[in-house]
Amino acid sequence: MIALESVSKSYGDGADALRDVTLTIGKGEFVCLSGPSGAGKSTLLRLLLREEVASAGRVRVGDLDLATLGRDARQTYRRTVGFVFQDFRLLADRTVFENVATVARVMGVPRSQQWRRASGLLQQVGLQHRMDAYPLQLSGGEQQRVAIARALMNQPVLLLADEPTGNLDRALSLEVMETFRAINAGGTTVLMATHDLELIAYVNRRVVHLQHGQVVGDGGRP
Amino acid sequence: MSALRHEEAHAVGFLQYCFGEAWLSLRRRWRVASLSTALLAGAVFVLAAALVGSSQLRDVTSRMTEAAELSVYLDQPPDAGVQAAVEAAVRRASVVRAVEVLDPQRATERFLRDFPDLRDVLTSLPERPFGTVVEARLAPGASEAAVDQLVATLRATAGVDDVVYDREVLSRVLLTVAVAQRLATALAVLLALAAGVAVAAVLRLSYYARRDEIEVLGLLGAPSRAVSGPFVVEGLLQALAGTIVAVLLLRVAMWSIWRGPGASWAAALELPDVPFLTWQQLLTLVAGTLLAGAAAGWLASREVAR
Ligand SMILES: Nc1ncnc2c1ncn2[C@@H]1O[C@H](COP(=O)(O)OP(=O)(O)OP(=O)(O)O)[C@@H](O)[C@H]1O
Ligand SMILES: [Mg+2]
Numbered sequence: 060m061i062a063l064e065s066v067s068k069s070y071g072d073g074a075d076a077l078r079d080v081t082l083t084i085g086k087g088e089f090v091c092l093s094g095p096s097g098a099g100k101s102t103l104l105r106l107l108l109r110e111e112v113a114s115a116g117r118v119r120v121g122d123l124d125l126a127t128l129g130r131d132a133r134q135t136y137r138r139t140v141g142f143v144f145q146d147f148r149l150l151a152d153r154t155v156f157e158n159v160a161t162v163a164r165v166m167g168v169p170r171s172q173q174w175r176r177a178s179g180l181l182q183q184v185g186l187q188h189r190m191d192a193y194p195l196q197l198s199g200g201e202q203q204r205v206a207i208a209r210a211l212m213n214q215p216v217l218l219l220a221d222e223p224t225g226n227l228d229r230a231l232s233l234e235v236m237e238t239f240r241a242i243n244a245g246g247t248t249v250l251m252a253t254h255d256l257e258l259i260a261y262v263n264r265r266v267v268h269l270q271h272g273q274v275v276g277d278g279g280r281p
Numbered sequence: 282m283s284a285l286r287h288e289e290a291h292a293v294g295f296l297q298y299c300f301g302e303a304w305l306s307l308r309r310r311w312r313v314a315s316l317s318t319a320l321l322a323g324a325v326f327v328l329a330a331a332l333v334g335s336s337q338l339r340d341v342t343s344r345m346t347e348a349a350e351l352s353v354y355l356d357q358p359p360d361a362g363v364q365a366a367v368e369a370a371v372r373r374a375s376v377v378r379a380v381e382v383l384d385p386q387r388a389t390e391r392f393l394r395d396f397p398d399l400r401d402v403l404t405s406l407p408e409r410p411f412g413t414v415v416e417a418r419l420a421p422g423a424s425e426a427a428v429d430q431l432v433a434t435l436r437a438t439a440g441v442d443d444v445v446y447d448r449e450v451l452s453r454v455l456l457t458v459a460v461a462q463r464l465a466t467a468l469a470v471l472l473a474l475a476a477g478v479a480v481a482a483v484l485r486l487s488y489y490a491r492r493d494e495i496e497v498l499g500l501l502g503a504p505s506r507a508v509s510g511p512f513v514v515e516g517l518l519q520a521l522a523g524t525i526v527a528v529l530l531l532r533v534a535m536w537s538i539w540r541g542p543g544a545s546w547a548a549a550l551e552l553p554d555v556p557f558l559t560w561q562q563l564l565t566l567v568a569g570t571l572l573a574g575a576a577a578g579w580l581a582s583r584e585v586a587r
Contacts (some may be wrong), residue, residue: 161498
């Protein structure tokens with residue numbers, strides 16, 4: 060499903076955010092990406108969204124070489140990926156419902172269809188009563204759950220989550236993990252960046268450990 | 282790939298999305314949007330007025346050309362032979378449509394009718410200033426060269442005192458018309474430029490307002506048409522509003538000049554009754570401005586996409 064071959068990424072100011080990373084993730088896997096702050100977790104996920112392009116090496120998802128995608132192909136690819144941004148990236152002047160349904164909305168999916176899917180997802184993350192609120196009227200944890208619901212809206216083949224529980228308490232975090240497990244059980248490959256060791260233990264799946272932009276551990280439990 | 286296939290199937294929904302976003306954006310920036318729409322309306326108004334005016338002017342000038350006269354003043358005292366020869370020569374000319382012969386008496390009368398203020402001058406003259414006058418109306422579309430040749434021939438004819446051909450007056454009128462048309466066109470172009478700048482400013486504003494949103498849309502995989510669509514519609518809506526306002530204004534202006542408060546002035550000035558834009562002109566105008574609006578929106582979104 061995902062194959063990184065000797066991937067390096069530098070942001071132009073010298074230091075490499077990723078250095079010679081080689082990593083393979085199979086279809087249907089649930090992988091936790093751990094490592095201290097600045098280790099390169101977000102960078103790796105951004106490469107997989109094709110928000111950034113590798114400075115060296117190759118990033119492949121399915122049969123796509125992400126570096127070679129044209130604009131239309133890139134956008135089509137992104138629609139098959141669900142992404143939970145570390146900083147949420149919600150649209151401040153849109154309601155919770157509109158945020159969750161963003162892609163369906165811009166694609167012109169009938170509103171009733173948007174509604175059905177979005178309300179189900181909001182229910183899963185416990186926010187069905189906040190559908191008409193605006194992001195700034197929500198707590199950090201609530202915003203994060205909106206971002207999670209949005210990532211799941213498209214029934215993604217690949218779910219990339221960057222610290223999706225960073226603003227959630229234990230109980231909510233575990234609920235989100237259950238949601239991820241369920242979607243993983245449905246065949247979606249999940250790659251989640253987190254430095255929450257307890258959560259990693261709870262998930263109890265493969266863990267890839269990054270440090271200074273390099274893979275320093277890859278195995279079952281941390 | 283189990284992802285929902287959103288593509289293609291939702292053309293109507295997509296249009297709804299574009300119109301919804303464009304409307305929202307215009308409402309949020311209604312002040313600048315109204316300003317640019319007003320400028321646009323101004324440009325279209327001048328353009329439409331020029332269109333109405335120029336088809337009217339074409340009528341007027343062709344009628345004037347038709348009415349152009351050639352007057353041949355014969356020597357005094359009247360000589361029947363000279364008169365017959367001149368009359369025959371004028372009648373033969375292909376550029377002449379009709380001939381009228383005025384005897385000295387009628388020539389004087391007509392002069393006094395045209396210039397009543399000069400009666401005293403005329404009566405104080407020792408002798409009668411007018412001999413017989415042979416007047417020719419020129420055929421519409423008579424070529425200048427042919428007319429010039431006729432004038433030269435007549436001037437050279439014995440017994441002819443003078444030949445007056447009012448082409449100078451006509452060409453001055455035509456020149457004025459041409460200048461007026463050029464001025465109107467220049468004004469319309471200027472206004473169109475101003476309107477273009479204003480519409481572009483509105484679109485740029487809505488881009489800056491939506492910049493973060495557009496970035497997020499991109500990351501979520503929105504196709505480029507989802508970004509450019511609302512901009513195109515926003516340009517389209519402004520162009521449509523501007524055109525409607527302009528055409529209504531022109532209608533009202535024409536009504537008030539010819540039927541409303543200005544009617545007595547129009548009558549005093551002998552303004553010819555001017556018909557409104559034809560359907561073809563109207564359609565061309567609307568299609569042109571809509572196209573321009575859509576193009577402006579598309580260009581703005583292209584700039585954004587860079
Ligand atoms: N846009 C950028 N421009 C320049 N440097 C960047 C940029 N994004 C990240 N970096 C640098 O790349 C390195 C890896 O950053 P990254 O965000 O991938 O770390 P992370 O593992 O996600 O950290 P955290 O746990 O704090 O989110 C860091 O040293 C960071 O300063
Ligand atoms: Mg990070």
